[in-house]
Amino acid sequence: MATTIAGVTLSTTRVVTKADSAKTQALRSPSLNHPWRRVHQFGGGHMYVGTMAATPESISEKVTESIKLAEEACAENPASGECIAAYDEVEELSAAASHARQKMKESDPLETYCSDNPETDECRTYDN
Amino acid sequence: MAISKVSALGIHHESFSFHMVLRPVGISASEGKSLRKFPVISALDWRTVVIGLAADSGCGKSTFMRRLTSVFGGVAGPPKGGNPDSNTLISDTTTVICLDDYHSLDRHGRKENGITALDPRANNFDLMYEQVKSLKEGVSVVKPVYNHVTGRIESPELIEPPKILVIEGLHPMYDPRVRELLDFSIYLDISSDVKFEWKSQVSLSLSLPSLSLSLSLSLSRSLLLWLLVWQRDMAERGHSLESIKASIAARKPDFDTYIDPQKQHADAVIEVLPTQLILDDNEGKILRVRMVMKEGVKYFDPVYLFDEGSTISWIPCGRKLTCSYPGIKLFYGPDTYYSSEVSVVEIDGEFEKLEELIYVESHLNNISTKFYGEITQQMLRHADYLGSNNGTGLFQTVIGLKIRDLFEQIQAEAASKQAITSPK
Numbered sequence: 001m002a003t004t005i006a007g008v009t010l011s012t013t014r015v016v017t018k019a020d021s022a023k024t025q026a027l028r029s030p031s032l033n034h035p036w037r038r039v040h041q042f043g044g045g046h047m048y049v050g051t052m053a054a055t056p057e058s059i060s061e062k063v064t065e066s067i068k069l070a071e072e073a074c075a076e077n078p079a080s081g082e083c084i085a086a087y088d089e090v091e092e093l094s095a096a097a098s099h100a101r102q103k104m105k106e107s108d109p110l111e112t113y114c115s116d117n118p119e120t121d122e123c124r125t126y127d128n
Numbered sequence: 129m130a131i132s133k134v135s136a137l138g139i140h141h142e143s144f145s146f147h148m149v150l151r152p153v154g155i156s157a158s159e160g161k162s163l164r165k166f167p168v169i170s171a172l173d174w175r176t177v178v179i180g181l182a183a184d185s186g187c188g189k190s191t192f193m194r195r196l197t198s199v200f201g202g203v204a205g206p207p208k209g210g211n212p213d214s215n216t217l218i219s220d221t222t223t224v225i226c227l228d229d230y231h232s233l234d235r236h237g238r239k240e241n242g243i244t245a246l247d248p249r250a251n252n253f254d255l256m257y258e259q260v261k262s263l264k265e266g267v268s269v270v271k272p273v274y275n276h277v278t279g280r281i282e283s284p285e286l287i288e289p290p291k292i293l294v295i296e297g298l299h300p301m302y303d304p305r306v307r308e309l310l311d312f313s314i315y316l317d318i319s320s321d322v323k324f325e326w327k328s329q330v331s332l333s334l335s336l337p338s339l340s341l342s343l344s345l346s347l348s349r350s351l352l353l354w355l356l357v358w359q360r361d362m363a364e365r366g367h368s369l370e371s372i373k374a375s376i377a378a379r380k381p382d383f384d385t386y387i388d389p390q391k392q393h394a395d396a397v398i399e400v401l402p403t404q405l406i407l408d409d410n411e412g413k414i415l416r417v418r419m420v421m422k423e424g425v426k427y428f429d430p431v432y433l434f435d436e437g438s439t440i441s442w443i444p445c446g447r448k449l450t451c452s453y454p455g456i457k458l459f460y461g462p463d464t465y466y467s468s469e470v471s472v473v474e475i476d477g478e479f480e481k482l483e484e485l486i487y488v489e490s491h492l493n494n495i496s497t498k499f500y501g502e503i504t505q506q507m508l509r510h511a512d513y514l515g516s517n518n519g520t521g522l523f524q525t526v527i528g529l530k531i532r533d534l535f536e537q538i539q540a541e542a543a544s545k546q547a548i549t550s551p552k
Contacts, residue, residue, distance in 0.1 A: 058277075059277060062277070067368070067371045070371070070374070070375070070378075071371075074374070074378075080242065081241070081242020081243060082239070082242050083378060084242070084243075084244055084378045084379070084381075084382070085238055085239050085241075085242050085243060085244055086239070086378075087371075087374060087375040087378035087379060088238070088244035088245055088246070088375075088378070088379055088382075089235060089238075089239070089279070090371060090375045091375045091379060092235070092245065092276060092279070093276075093277075094327075094375075095276070096276040096277050099276075100277075
């Protein structure tokens with residue numbers, strides 16, 4: 001119990017300090033940018049914080065980073081090629097993020113099974 | 129560089145042609161054998177039809193593409209056994225190629241040079257032309273793959289010639305040689321107001337609180353966590369609306385210079401604009417969608433309302449059909465678009481009920497449906513797709529059916545030509 005509570009406090013702090021990065025799924029995996037932050041594996045799955053917005057963590061982190069870089073580039077000279085290229089990157093990454101979100105939404109096990117095996121009884125459709 | 133070697137690797141399919149026959153177009157076994165002795169211009173028993181789609185919303189997974197592949201039947205997915213991150217979509221009849229794969233500069237290269245992906249200098253049009261030409265002639269190609277997440281060019285993939293090849297991206301009609309290869313071209317023109325509304329709605333849905341906690345946490349702790357994440361998300365959302373505005377504005381000059389002019393070459397333009405039915409509609413939910421169709425395009429008869437060539441303004445809601453606010457308004461008429469003769473069909477409003485959709489469908493002509501209610505059926509089948517209750521979904525479905533009609537006309541013509549030249 002004590003470990004669980006301690007674990008919760010630790011995770012709370014982690015959420016607060018990660019305020020400017022994206023979703024909280026990385027609680028269970030080591031953050032690539034901060035290798036000194038240790039991973040605490042809570043045995044038996046006591047503590048699990050999942051995300052329901054379903055954007056893969058890596059992509060949404062990339063989006064936020066690219067927005068930051070774009071703002072920096074444009075602070076110096078808003079009309080420069082760098083500024084425009086930076087915002088183009090933001091656009092590309094957010095499009096990729098929304099596609100990834102759509103893909104994750106679509107992973108209905110029945111659908112995936114039926115796309116591979118349309119002739120099975122569960123997957124037959126009658127169009128007339 | 130790896131990309132220049134790729135074009136040399138086209139593979140001829142002549143030896144495989146009869147194994148690949150899916151629909152022999154009425155050639156009997158004996159005729160087939162005798163045909164083999166004669167030089168065949170196309171190694172396949174169909175003539176590959178090439179469609180160009182200019183759209184700014186990323187590739188291949190767009191709603192338009194899914195509706196199009198659905199009209200032809202089958203489920204579209206990435207090439208089997210290939211890179212799962214491939215941008216290419218393959219179904220039974222259709223292959224959709226993303227033109228971003230022909231970037232000559234990856235994200236790092238573009239950043240170094242200070243140019244956007246919209247700039248033609250970031251794209252290899254020579255390779256694009258060569259490979260689309262090869263596929264149209266029935267020759268498989270090995271084409272590059274661009275990863276939108278990493279921004280790098282990855283190892284190439286093999287694409288076999290399909291019945292229908294769709295090239296989707298920012299520059300399908302930019303290069304005149306590629307333009308010549310297209311049998312039909314579409315430009316999806318979304319106004320900046322609508323673009324901003326759509327993107328900001330997406331960011332809104334992103335920022336809704338997103339936690340699910342397990343049983344060992346007490347209720348108050350979970351609420352606290354929820355609140356912290358929600359606060360952070362609200363800050364992010366305001367932040368991201370600014371960045372949406374800024375990114376649309378930053379890309380506008382390049383967009384207007386390189387992408388927008390392709391409109392004049394398109395056979396059909398779908399314009400998505402804010403509604404005129406509500407004066408202060410600032411939510412962007414109700415849309416006014418115009419389908420601008422060029423006159424005189426081979427195999428393509430423009431859609432019309434009631435009387436071809438006349439100008440009609442039509443509100444279907446009244447005694448026979450009851451609609452909810454703000455209703456539906458249609459318009460049809462001839463016009464000039466970038467000095468070409470066109471016909472325009474326009475739908476403003478939303479379909480709340482099935483009967484509204486079928487009522488409107490029954491009054492449209494030249495929609496190339498094979499049975500009454502086919503458009504409604506297609507829209508219902510994909511009721512979860514974006515635009516299923518307004519003109520975007522309707523016109524995208526209509527274009528899908530017109531392309532099917534175009535494809536069948538081309539195959540019939542190719543088959544009759546073959547029948548004339550085949551020996552008796």
